[in-house]
Every structure is written in structure tokens, then in C-alpha cells.
Amino acid sequence: MATQKKRIVILGAGFGGLFAAVEFERLARLLPGVEVTLVDSNNYHLFVPLLYHVATGGIEPGNICFPVRSILKNGGAAPPVVFRECQVQSLDLEKKRVITDRAELDYDYLIFALGSTTNYYGIPGLEQNIVPLKTIADGVAMHNRILESFEAALFETESQKQRELLTFVIVGGGATGVELACTMALFVFKTLERDFPTVASQARVVLVEAGDGLLHGMRSELGQLTLKRLKRYRVEVILNCRVASATATGIQTKDGQLIPSRNVIWVGGVKPDPLAQAIPAEKARDGRIIVDPNLEVPSLPGVYIIGDCAYALQPGTSIAYPQTAQTAVRMGTYAAGNIARVMMGYPACPFDYKYKGDLVFLGRNYAVGEFLGRVISGFPAFYMYQGYHLVTLTGFRNKLITVIDWAYDYFYRQSTVKLR
Amino acid sequence: MATQKKRIVILGAGFGGLFAAVEFERLARLLPGVEVTLVDSNNYHLFVPLLYHVATGGIEPGNICFPVRSILKNGGAAPPVVFRECQVQSLDLEKKRVITDRAELDYDYLIFALGSTTNYYGIPGLEQNIVPLKTIADGVAMHNRILESFEAALFETESQKQRELLTFVIVGGGATGVELACTMALFVFKTLERDFPTVASQARVVLVEAGDGLLHGMRSELGQLTLKRLKRYRVEVILNCRVASATATGIQTKDGQLIPSRNVIWVGGVKPDPLAQAIPAEKARDGRIIVDPNLEVPSLPGVYIIGDCAYALQPGTSIAYPQTAQTAVRMGTYAAGNIARVMMGYPACPFDYKYKGDLVFLGRNYAVGEFLGRVISGFPAFYMYQGYHLVTLTGFRNKLITVIDWAYDYFYRQSTVKLR
Numbered sequence: 001m002a003t004q005k006k007r008i009v010i011l012g013a014g015f016g017g018l019f020a021a022v023e024f025e026r027l028a029r030l031l032p033g034v035e036v037t038l039v040d041s042n043n044y045h046l047f048v049p050l051l052y053h054v055a056t057g058g059i060e061p062g063n064i065c066f067p068v069r070s071i072l073k074n075g076g077a078a079p080p081v082v083f084r085e086c087q088v089q090s091l092d093l094e095k096k097r098v099i100t101d102r103a104e105l106d107y108d109y110l111i112f113a114l115g116s117t118t119n120y121y122g123i124p125g126l127e128q129n130i131v132p133l134k135t136i137a138d139g140v141a142m143h144n145r146i147l148e149s150f151e152a153a154l155f156e157t158e159s160q161k162q163r164e165l166l167t168f169v170i171v172g173g174g175a176t177g178v179e180l181a182c183t184m185a186l187f188v189f190k191t192l193e194r195d196f197p198t199v200a201s202q203a204r205v206v207l208v209e210a211g212d213g214l215l216h217g218m219r220s221e222l223g224q225l226t227l228k229r230l231k232r233y234r235v236e237v238i239l240n241c242r243v244a245s246a247t248a249t250g251i252q253t254k255d256g257q258l259i260p261s262r263n264v265i266w267v268g269g270v271k272p273d274p275l276a277q278a279i280p281a282e283k284a285r286d287g288r289i290i291v292d293p294n295l296e297v298p299s300l301p302g303v304y305i306i307g308d309c310a311y312a313l314q315p316g317t318s319i320a321y322p323q324t325a326q327t328a329v330r331m332g333t334y335a336a337g338n339i340a341r342v343m344m345g346y347p348a349c350p351f352d353y354k355y356k357g358d359l360v361f362l363g364r365n366y367a368v369g370e371f372l373g374r375v376i377s378g379f380p381a382f383y384m385y386q387g388y389h390l391v392t393l394t395g396f397r398n399k400l401i402t403v404i405d406w407a408y409d410y411f412y413r414q415s416t417v418k419l420r
Numbered sequence: 421m422a423t424q425k426k427r428i429v430i431l432g433a434g435f436g437g438l439f440a441a442v443e444f445e446r447l448a449r450l451l452p453g454v455e456v457t458l459v460d461s462n463n464y465h466l467f468v469p470l471l472y473h474v475a476t477g478g479i480e481p482g483n484i485c486f487p488v489r490s491i492l493k494n495g496g497a498a499p500p501v502v503f504r505e506c507q508v509q510s511l512d513l514e515k516k517r518v519i520t521d522r523a524e525l526d527y528d529y530l531i532f533a534l535g536s537t538t539n540y541y542g543i544p545g546l547e548q549n550i551v552p553l554k555t556i557a558d559g560v561a562m563h564n565r566i567l568e569s570f571e572a573a574l575f576e577t578e579s580q581k582q583r584e585l586l587t588f589v590i591v592g593g594g595a596t597g598v599e600l601a602c603t604m605a606l607f608v609f610k611t612l613e614r615d616f617p618t619v620a621s622q623a624r625v626v627l628v629e630a631g632d633g634l635l636h637g638m639r640s641e642l643g644q645l646t647l648k649r650l651k652r653y654r655v656e657v658i659l660n661c662r663v664a665s666a667t668a669t670g671i672q673t674k675d676g677q678l679i680p681s682r683n684v685i686w687v688g689g690v691k692p693d694p695l696a697q698a699i700p701a702e703k704a705r706d707g708r709i710i711v712d713p714n715l716e717v718p719s720l721p722g723v724y725i726i727g728d729c730a731y732a733l734q735p736g737t738s739i740a741y742p743q744t745a746q747t748a749v750r751m752g753t754y755a756a757g758n759i760a761r762v763m764m765g766y767p768a769c770p771f772d773y774k775y776k777g778d779l780v781f782l783g784r785n786y787a788v789g790e791f792l793g794r795v796i797s798g799f800p801a802f803y804m805y806q807g808y809h810l811v812t813l814t815g816f817r818n819k820l821i822t823v824i825d826w827a828y829d830y831f832y833r834q835s836t837v838k839l840r
Contacts (some may be wrong), residue, residue, distance in 0.1 A: 060480045062482075070615070084574070088816070102575045155523055
């Protein structure tokens with residue numbers, strides 16, 4: 001076991017980084033004299049899977065943000081893990097140093113967990129004209145933009161412009177896209193219809209997907225169930241449709257269609273954080289860093305990559321683990337455990353995680369999912385979805401308030417406060 | 421009774437404007453064919469008396485914002501009052517027209533209820549260097565600034581700068597100032613002490629007041645009780661102290677003191693909305709527009725001023741009604757009623773409202789107040805305070821969530837999420 005003081009730095013307090021930090025807290029007694037620093041540019045952990053509810057007024061922003069310092073144990077002068085709110089600017093892998101806007105942090109072991117950003121795939125005009133959904137600010141901005149579009153439509157005299165304002169196009173038919181399309185339809189066709197009776201009849205919610213089915217990567221039954229449900233909510237689904245370019249007034253598709261809309265929401269893809277590109281290691285086609293089964297970068301001993309930036313193969317296959325919160329959580333716990341094992345002189349343990357299932361929320365009282373290999377849908381799936389998120393939400397107060405928000409949402413309506 | 425279609429425009433959805441709108445809804449059956457339009461630059465009513473709780477993380481921003489369209493009745497195609505989210509730019513009093521960023525609105529009767537903005541009294545450097553507390557964005561920004569100061573102090577190596585970062589100065593010993601000082605002390609000395617154990621011992625909360633006592637305008641016993649309470653919470657109170665100038669690193673007082681601080685919060689005064697200055701009518705020394713007992717501007721028939729912009733004398737005295745939410749609510753109801761009476765051919769009714777009392781919240785389980793002429797303090801006053809705000813908060817969900825927020829705050833801690 002090492003005798004000099006070892007320093008571990010974790011970059012990112014998303015699902016991966018946070019669970020790595022929590023694992024180090026758990027192992028603190030086995031690692032005396034080890035300094036663990038968790039770094040993030042925000043002082044909170046964002047519960048991304050419920051972010052789209054913020055966009056449609058179903059949940060208050062603060063209720064899916066959890067202050068990192070409150071989650072971590074606080075052991076007086078020497079807590080097992082310290083948190084520092086810094087923006088990471090660059091890495092000096094040779095000197096083993098992280099350069100941030102506030103300080104330089106030296107490390108012996110690094111856990112890189114900076115996650116992903118929106119991928120625009122170089123489509124002309126996309127980044128400038130669409131509404132992203134990655135940060136809590138994006139969620140609030142999207143909520144405001146929907147309300148602002150209705151408000152502007154009230155005063156608009158040209159019918160073409162009014163239609164553009166009231167058409168909400170979601171690009172990307174993955175889990176986020178279909179969940180967003182559902183709550184968006186409820187928000188637009190139920191809540192806002194009451195507030196803006198004179199213009200609401202013109203509103204449209206459109207979901208555009210490049211593939212030939214929804215929920216790519218899950219079982220095809222789920223996609224079909226979802227398609228039926230979306231139609232019931234008056235969502236127009238367009239399959240096999242790729243975006244060629246975007247302007248402020250709509251999108252042009254590769255097959256020559258023009259979809260006029262001033263509210264195009266892009267949930268069509270992610271790419272690893274820009275800092276991942278700067279790491280001189282072998283990468284997969286999607287930009288993820290290829291790691292060995294222990295989640296370490298082969299050419300950079302002591303550097304572990306987890307979550308959306310990591311390209312780790314599932315044992316015995318040539319398929320990488322998907323970029324989900326579930327994967328990130330398990331990787332965080334594993335990477336921390338592996339660093340501890342290495343420090344204590346034991347061999348590292350290869351990452352292995354069995355996919356348990358997925359649940360996709362489709363509006364009031366309905367969800368579809370796959371659990372232990374079986375397709376589930378309707379009421380039972382819905383309650384599993386709600387229950388799962390409640391269990392994983394941190395803090396009793398947030399759980400309680402989310403229940404009330406959901407109950408209120410169910411019985412009454414989504415919030416229409418346009419905070420700036 | 422008038423036969424042609426009359427238009428009433430209400431500017432501002434604060435306490436005054438909102439209650440005027442609600443009164444018009446109540447009177448709708450008596451006023452057939454009357455168009456009432458409520459205008460505000462935000463689509464929500466802000467419950468200002470609890471805004472300081474947002475600054476100290478006790479309440480989520482969305483829980484004191486109430487969408488105006490949800491408060492108003494919605495009668496399908498022709499609701500009694502319509503809301504329009506517009507920024508008022510100017511008034512054409514001759515043509516009886518309101519010019520907004522989105523439309524021009526003609527009126528026969530105008531209720532001017534735009535409220536007040538922060539008054540810096542021309543003190544050099546004040547506006548550029550202090551944190552205001554008037555809008556919901558101010559509340560969120562202040563909350564972030566407090567957290568950011570602690571975060572920056574962690575990385576600061578110069579002890580002078582560290583002290584400046586951790587000194588929170590509140591200028592203004594009125595109700596808002598003392599309520600803010602109390603929750604600020606709880607936030608800084610309880611919640612943040614746990615999160616930032618290495619620097620928290622240097623934190624200071626200072627309350628600066630120009631007069632020789634706190635809560636000017638209320639009975640002097642209340643000020644004395646408040647002073648005792650603030651000392652218990654480790655708030656340093658400086659009386660008889662006027663600010664001469666402000667810089668980014670502190671304030672200079674008229675008697676030559678320098679108070680080093682990077683967090684000076686100014687709740688030292690308000691002035692009527694800038695648009696009130698543009699109204700060619702007689703004004704009081706503080707800029708408020710002098711109205712007759714019916715709340716109408718003598719030189720501008722059909723124009724009613726209510727709330728913080730109105731200078732209305734209390735019957736039989738030479739003292740104007742104070743600029744409080746209570747006054748604004750009553751004025752709103754009166755002005756709407758008077759317009760209805762005039763339209764129906766009855767004489768207007770002079771404004772008369774008996775002051776019921778005041779309550780000032782001083783942290784956990786304690787409040788001081790005056791109710792029907794008697795001084796109350798401690799536990800009973802605290803429960804009256806909480807109960808009063810709960811009763812006046814709009815919407816069951818907000819009431820419920822505020823109770824939980826308070827309860828959580830009481831048993832646990834204030835939120836430390838730094839939303840951007």
C-alpha cells in the first residue's frame with residue numbers, strides 16, 4: 001500500500017462522477033491519507049432524465065438539482081471527498097495536472113466523467129436555430145420559449161408566421177424525444193389551450209426521426225406501442241426523415257420537405273465533452289475514448305474514463321455499453337473501486353454490468369418498457385417509471401415535492417410561469 | 421349607462437393591478453360589453469413579500485410566481501378580463517392609448533399600477549456595485565451570488581479579499597431589510613457553515629440603517645425587539661449610518677467608515693416606475709403621483725393610479741398611505757369599483773382603508789408585529805405570519821409546497837443549488 005499522500009481527482013458530478021465520489025466515501029476507511037476532489041462547473045448534480053419535465057412545466061427546476069455538497073458527507077476539517085466548483089479548462093497529462101478557472105489540481109489518479117454535449121453533426125444552421133436540452137438553463141429556456149411563442153402568436157397578424165410560432169418540432173425519436181413529445185403534447189393541447197383559446201387550435205407537435213422506428217436500440221414492440229400512443233396525443237410522427245438544414249423559420253429535410261417552425265428542438269444526438277477530444281488516446285467513431293475492461297485508458301495508466309465519454313465493450317461482444325445514466329452510475333462505482341484496489345495492491349476488476357431494463361414515460365398513466373427481458377406497458381409500467389425515479393431522486397424533500405408536482409400535474413395543469 | 425363598447429386597460433399585474441382585474445371579473449355581469457385588458461411585462465404575478473426567501477434558498481422561485489392567466493377566469497372566446505404580456509413603452513394620454521412593444525391599446529379608463537423600482541438616491545457607485553432585490557431574477561441572482569462568494573473564498577489566498585467576499589451587508593432597516601438579515605444569518609451561519617467549514621468562520625452579516633432605529637414607521641417596540649433578535653442571530657446592526665458611496669469592494673459611509681464587502685444588498689428605498697414620471701400630473705416629493713380621494717388624477721379624468729405610484733392622503737390627515745402590498749390590494753379593488761360606478765352613472769366612492777397591522781418575520785419560530793393596535797411577538801406572531809402568507813398565496817399547490825419548503829427549511833436546511 002502506498003505510503004505517500006495520494007490524490008484522486010474526479011471531473012464531473014453527473015451520474016458517473018457522483019457515484020464514484022460516493023464510492024470513495026464508502027471506502028474512506030480503507031484509504032487513509034487519500035485526498036479525493038470532485039470537480040464540476042455547477043455546484044449541483046442535475047437529474048437529467050427528468051429534465052424534459054422542466055421544459056414542459058411539470059417540475060420546478062430546483063427539484064431536479066441536488067447540491068453536491070449536501071449529497072457528500074461532511075467530515076469537518078477533513079472530509080473523505082471535497083467538492084470544488086471549477087470549470088475545467090485543460091489537462092496536462094504529463095504533469096498529471098488539471099487546469100481549471102480557479103486552481104490547478106494535481107492528481108495521481110484521474111476519473112474523467114465530463115459527459116456529453118449536444119451533437120449537431122455539422123448540419124447547416126442547426127446549432128444557431130434550435131433549442132437544445134442538456135442543461136437546466138436549456139430546460140427553463142425551452143419552457144419560456146414555448147410560452148413566448150403562444151404569446152407572440154396572439155399578436156401576430158400573418159397566418160404563416162402564426163403557424164410557424166405554434167409548430168413544435170422535436171427531432172430525434174429516442175427515449176428523450178418521445179418522452180418530450182408526449183409531455184409537450186399535453187402541455188400544448190391541454191394546458192395552453194385553456195390559456196390561449198383563440199390561437200391554440202393551430203398548434204402542432206411534430207416528432208421527426210431518421211430511422212424507420214421509434215426508440216432505436218430497444219425492442220421493436222416498444223417503438224410500435226409508443227407510435228400508437230403518440231398518435232393518440234395528436235403528435236405527428238414522421239419516420240425515415242433526416243434533417244438537411246435549419247433556419248429560424250423551419251427545417252429542410254433530405255427528401256425535400258420543408259417543415260415550417262420557429263421551435264425546433266434537437267434531441268438527435270450527443271458527442272463526448274470537447275475535453276475528451278484533447279486526450280491523446282484511441283477513440284471510437286463517435287468520439288468516445290476506448291478504455292480497457294477496467295475502464296482505464298491503455299496508453300495513460302491512472303486515467304479512468306466513465307459515462308458518456310467511455311467506449312467500453314460489453315464482455316464477449318463487440319457492442320459498447322450504451323450512453324445511459326444506468327451505465328454511468330455502474331461505471332462510477334467500478335472505477336472508484338478499481339482505483340482503491342490498485343492502491344491497495346490488488347488487481348483491478350473488469351467492468352461488467354447486466355442491463356436490467358428501460359422505461360419510457362408516455363404521458364398520464366402510461367409508460368412502455370422492458371424489464372428483465374419482458375415488454376411491459378400501460379399502468380404498471382407507468383408506476384414503475386414513477387417509482388424508479390422517486391427512488392433514485394436524492395433527498396426526502398425533493399421526493400415529496402416531485403410527488404406533489406406530478407399529482408398536481410395529473411389533476412390540474414402544468415406550470416406556465418415564464419421565468420427569465 | 422354607456423352604450424358603446426368601453427375599454428379599460430390595467431397596467432401592471434402586481435398586487436394593485438391583479439386585484440383590480442379580479443374585481444372587474446366579479447363585476448362582469450354588471451358591465452356587459454366592457455373590455456378589460458390587463459398588461460404586464462411578465463406572464464406571472466410575483467408575490468414580492470416572500471422574495472427574500474428565494475435569495476436565501478428557502479423557497480423555490482416558481483412557488484412565489486403565479487401565472488396571471490391561471491388566476492383569471494377563462495370564459496372561452498370572451499373572458500371578462502384578457503391578459504396580454506407586453507412591455508409598456510409609453511402613454512399617449514391625449515389619444516388615450518398605451519404603446520407597448522407588441523401592440524397599441526386604446527382605453528377609456530386606465531388603471532396605472534406599475535409599482536416601484538429600486539431607488540439609489542444618486543449615491544455614487546451604488547447602482548453599479550450592489551445587488552438589488554425587486555424581481556424574481558434578482559432573488560435568484562442574489563442566492564447565486566452568496567454561494568459564489570463562499571466558493572470564491574475557498575480559492576482566495578489574500579485574507580483581505582476573503583473577508584470582503586464573506587461579508588454580507590444589507591442596507592436598509594425596514595421590514596424587507598430585517599427579514600432578509602435574519603434569513604441571511606441563518607443561511608450563512610447554519611447552512612453554509614456545514615458546506616464550507618474551512619472559511620465559514622470569517623463570515624459576517626451586517627445591517628446598516630440610516631435612522632436611529634429599525635422598522636421605521638412601525639411602533640418603536642417592534643424595532644427594539646427586532647434589534648435584540650438580530651443580535652442573537654449574530655447580525656451586526658449599525659444605526660445612524662448613511663451610505664456616501666459604493667465600490668466593488670465595499671461602502672463608504674457619511675461619517676467616514678469603510679465597510680469592506682463584495683456583497684452589498686440595497687433595500688434602502690424605492691421610487692415609482694419611470695413611466696410615472698412621464699405622466700404630466702402633480703407629484704409628491706418622492707415622485708408619487710398625487711391622486712384625489714377616488715384615486716383618479718385630478719387633471720386626467722379616467723386615469724386612476726394605484727399602489728406604489730399613488731400618493732393618496734389618509735382621510736382627515738396629511739399622511740399618505742404607505743407603499744405596501746396591503747394598500748395596493750385595497751386600492752386595486754377600489755379603483756375597479758369606482759370605474760364601474762362611474763360607468764353605471766353612480767358617484768365614485770372615496771378610498772378609505774383602515775390599517776390592520778403588520779408582521780415581520782425574524783427567523784425560525786419568531787416574528788414581531790402589530791395587530792389591531794397591539795404589539796405581538798414570538799411564537800404567536802410567527803404563526804400569524806406563516807398563516808397570513810399561506811392564506812394570501814394563490815393556489816393550493818403553492819400553499820402545500822410552501823409549507824413543505826418551510827418545514828424542510830425548519831428541520832433541515834436551505835437550498836444551496838446555484839442555478840444560472
